[in-house]
Amino acid sequence: MNQTLLTVDNLGKSYKDKQIVKDISFSVKKGMITAILGPNGAGKSTTIRSMMGIMQPDEGDVQYQGHPKQGVPHQKVGYLPEERGLYKNVKIMDIILYFADLKDYPKKKAKARALEYLKKFGLEGKDKVSVEELSKGMAQKAQFIASIIHEPELLILDEPFSGLDPVSQDVFKREIRELADNGTAILLSSHQMNLIEEIADDLLLIHKGKTVIQGSMEEVKEQYSNYKCTIVGENEASLFENLPSVQSVEQDGNRTVLYLEKDVHLPTWVTHMPQASIIQEMTIDRISLHEIFVGIATEKDLMKSGGGANHA
C-alpha cells in the first residue's frame, strides 16, 4: 500500500459570493500519480492553488504527512504552474539554480542534475542560452527541470503536456512515471485524456467545483467504462431503443451508437439484435476516459447504473 503524503479534506473556496470549490477531499500518495481532471472552469487550478497556500481556502484542511503545521512545506514540493513564464533574458542554468536556491538545495548537486536533465530533454548545450532564445516547448522543459531540480517529495504539475509536441509529451510522460516509480508523489492536471489514461494511478474528476468521480484508474474503468456498441448501416435509432440493457442511443448518419448498461452480459445481449437491422460493421468497446469526461462536462449520463468509486 502506498503511503499517503498529502491529505486535502473538505476544501472550499469562494470568489466574492460564488463558491468555486465545494467540499473537495483527496489524498496524494508516494509513488503514485494522481490526476485532477475537469472541464474548463471546473476549479482545478483553484484547488491546486488553495492546497499550495498560494490562495487561502475558506474551508477545509491540508495536511502534509510529518509536518506539524497546516499546509505544504515549500522545500519539499515542486510546482509547475499553469501560467508558464521564466525571466526571458536569464540563462537557463541560472534560472534552474535560482529555483534550487529557493528550495535550499545544494548548488553543486543542482548543477549536476540540471546538466543531466538538459541532456535527457534534448537541451544539451543550452545551459548558457537565455529563455528568449528557446522555443515554447523548450522553455517548458526548462521550467519542468526547475520544478524538480530539488528532488521534491511532492510534485504538482498544472497542465504539464500543453503546448508540447507528441515526442516531447512522451518524454514528459516517461519522466513523470520514472519520478513516481522512484517514490515522488505526483498530482497533475491535464485535459489530454489519452495521456491521463496511460499514466495516472488515481483520478479525481471535478465538475462545477464538486467531486464527480474519484478512485483508482482501475476502479474508475471498471465502474464507469460501460460498453458501447457501434453499428454502421442504414438503421433508424428507434430500432434499438427498446433492446434490453440499452441506456441511450446516438445516431450520426449511418452510424448508431448504443450505450449499454454496466453489467450487460455481452454474449446474451448480441442475440437480441433485431432481425431487421442492417449491419455493415459492428464493434463493441468500452467507453474511454475521454467519453466519460465529455459525458460529465455535457451533463449527459453515459454511466448510469452501478454507482461508482465515489460518485457524488
Ligand SMILES: Nc1ncnc2c1ncn2[C@@H]1O[C@H](COP(=O)(O)OP(=O)(O)OP(=O)(O)O)[C@@H](O)[C@H]1O
Ligand atoms: N481570481 C479570481 N477571481 C474570481 N473568479 C475566479 C478567479 N480565479 C478563478 N476564478 C473562477 O473560478 C472558476 C474556476 O477556475 P479555475 O481556474 O480553478 O478552473 P480550472 O478547472 O483550472 O479551469 P481550466 O481548465 O480552464 O484551467 C472559474 O469560474 C473562474 O472564472
